[in-house]
Amino acid sequence: MNYRFSNKLANLAPSAIREILKATSDPSVISLAAGNPAPDAFPIEELRRHMADIMETEPITALQYGISEGYAPLRSAVADDLRERLHVGGEEDDVLIVSGATQGIALLTQALCNEGDVVLCEEPTFVGSLNAFRAFGAKPVGVPMEDDGISIEALRAACEAHPNAKILYLIPNFQNPTGITTSLEKRKAALALCREYGLVLLEDNPYGDLRFAGEDIPAIKTMDTDGTVLYCGSFSKVLAPGIRVGYLCGNRALLAKLTVGKQTQDVHTNGLAQMAAYRFLTGGNYHAHLKSLPEIYRRKYRVMRDAIEAYFPKAAKTTEPEGGLFVWCTLPDRVDSAAFCKEAAEHKVAVVPGAAFLSDPNGTSHAFRMNFSTPTDDAIREGCRILGALLHEKL
């Protein structure tokens, strides 16, 4: 039959990254395109032990239906952890367990946006989030990034221009794709604008625990006094992404509405995964594990940084992230990164063209994203060598 697709899905292409990842199943391709955490960082032994014990002592709890809000001990443990380590979460706040941070983003969009409503976001920003906004009927509108975060001047103009804007979406730490960290001043200014214009500020912080240089900057949620900020966190980078467990911390009334949405998306998050995450959080090794993560990422980043210095021409500008998974490389304006990335793929190196991260999917970008957490050290070096040789040809 001829399917009559909805307007919001009809023209939505699959995530460029996930499509590239499928293509890179070719083992001869060096992939710097992923956004996967380093598997060396997965606490496999500990997870194995927790899961075995849960299936031995509480199998029915793990296997029967659970409530949509999430496994109660995990909700408490997450709330405690956020309060103690990050000073996130106040009297009016609550925690909702979600099936990965993307679900948190989808739930907020579903709860706030009618078809055509606007989500303001950094330009460029994470394609998975852009697609979640689009697939739930909202229109992402990009606001340019600067070296210290979103342009506040442009953000104010966007708030004025879009009275139907409902959400400001920010990734303040080691942003995907740029690696940029938003300054304290800009965090405060963005929050003030959201209050002024009645936007919910969605603070997405999947990489916050992966800082390997510089000093922590307080989460925007720590400055929230009236429920403007919804904080979104995830176990994908500190534990493992395959378990699909994340969480939201925000105003109780807002989360109650998102819980109704969650009932309609997947009823509840996998029980065993929630129980294992709870035991991981409270099992005694959590803080030591968190402390061990930056070293893994620092070392991988150093390999990429050294390879960039050795092989890339100076005209290719790269960001110097203080954490996270990504380096962003910007080419001169005359070079379209889509064509460059295609040529790189023909030379068996996959990186993600910058256009994937634009609010206008047909826009042009002169930049591309490189990941240093997933490939081996040798793959990083060889990939950068090949990219560097190509760049020298072009620039």
Add this chain to the structure above:
Amino acid sequence: MNYRFSNKLANLAPSAIREILKATSDPSVISLAAGNPAPDAFPIEELRRHMADIMETEPITALQYGISEGYAPLRSAVADDLRERLHVGGEEDDVLIVSGATQGIALLTQALCNEGDVVLCEEPTFVGSLNAFRAFGAKPVGVPMEDDGISIEALRAACEAHPNAKILYLIPNFQNPTGITTSLEKRKAALALCREYGLVLLEDNPYGDLRFAGEDIPAIKTMDTDGTVLYCGSFSKVLAPGIRVGYLCGNRALLAKLTVGKQTQDVHTNGLAQMAAYRFLTGGNYHAHLKSLPEIYRRKYRVMRDAIEAYFPKAAKTTEPEGGLFVWCTLPDRVDSAAFCKEAAEHKVAVVPGAAFLSDPNGTSHAFRMNFSTPTDDAIREGCRILGALLHEKL
């Protein structure tokens, strides 16, 4: 702040059932309100063994990001099982793994429905599905149930009346909440109407393997020649609901669009759960396990049937399901079941008032739903005794 909720979520109440379930955490309440499969039916030992082995031999596959379509060996195994056991799935069809059947329903609604588009469904029908339609902006329109399934005459009239109808939603086997099974004639007639009016027929079959009486009737999907039917199945009742693994079988082009939606809802389904489901399907005990299920449910149903015969007045009409989890009790027209269920709750017995299952959430129902799979035998008997005494007072 004052949240400006979307039209689709602003007035959507939490699932009445899930709210009732939270209330029934009071251990003195006998709950016949759940829709949980019998925990006796969970293959705990086998799952424990599979999970332990996966975490020993393939932990990175289980813990790293996976592709949105689902774990490839599980997709193949599900396709094989559907083809061999149910003759479901043809040349043009594919399988998409989802995080429970509710996600499958959400994905189809997201892919096909603009705000205000109509989903035709049996009246009454499963509240979780009704809420999924609503939360994704669609308007459910109920078509009356008869003893052998949806009224075909009323369905044709609804198709005529609603040119913006995109989906017909049916639960042909042991429907939730009525327990009714749709006849072969009505399956054919419903499919013919969907073809005529260009609707996708969403065939939701969570209970198909729980038949304890009568003869199997072919799935509607077996009669599909042009991709009109999307078949939705789940491991929740044959394995365990807490793992949140279900699947869709339908036309490749349709599923490709739903996969884009899934990327925006939860990226992919929990890896370990998919791998465990795969080993369960192919591990050698699957067919024996399937054969063992009906006996558990037959016995539980018999306990409820005997208690109904012993305690209920004749004026309370109950359905006699040939499988599944539910009995539907219809009272005389002068009795509003909402008030009756409230009174029953005061007498410490929880059942679900019929209005929860109506397409108009403010409608009136004279019926209520009783579950026999979750409570103990004694709880079924005592619950029916108390309900019967109340019914004798009213009727």
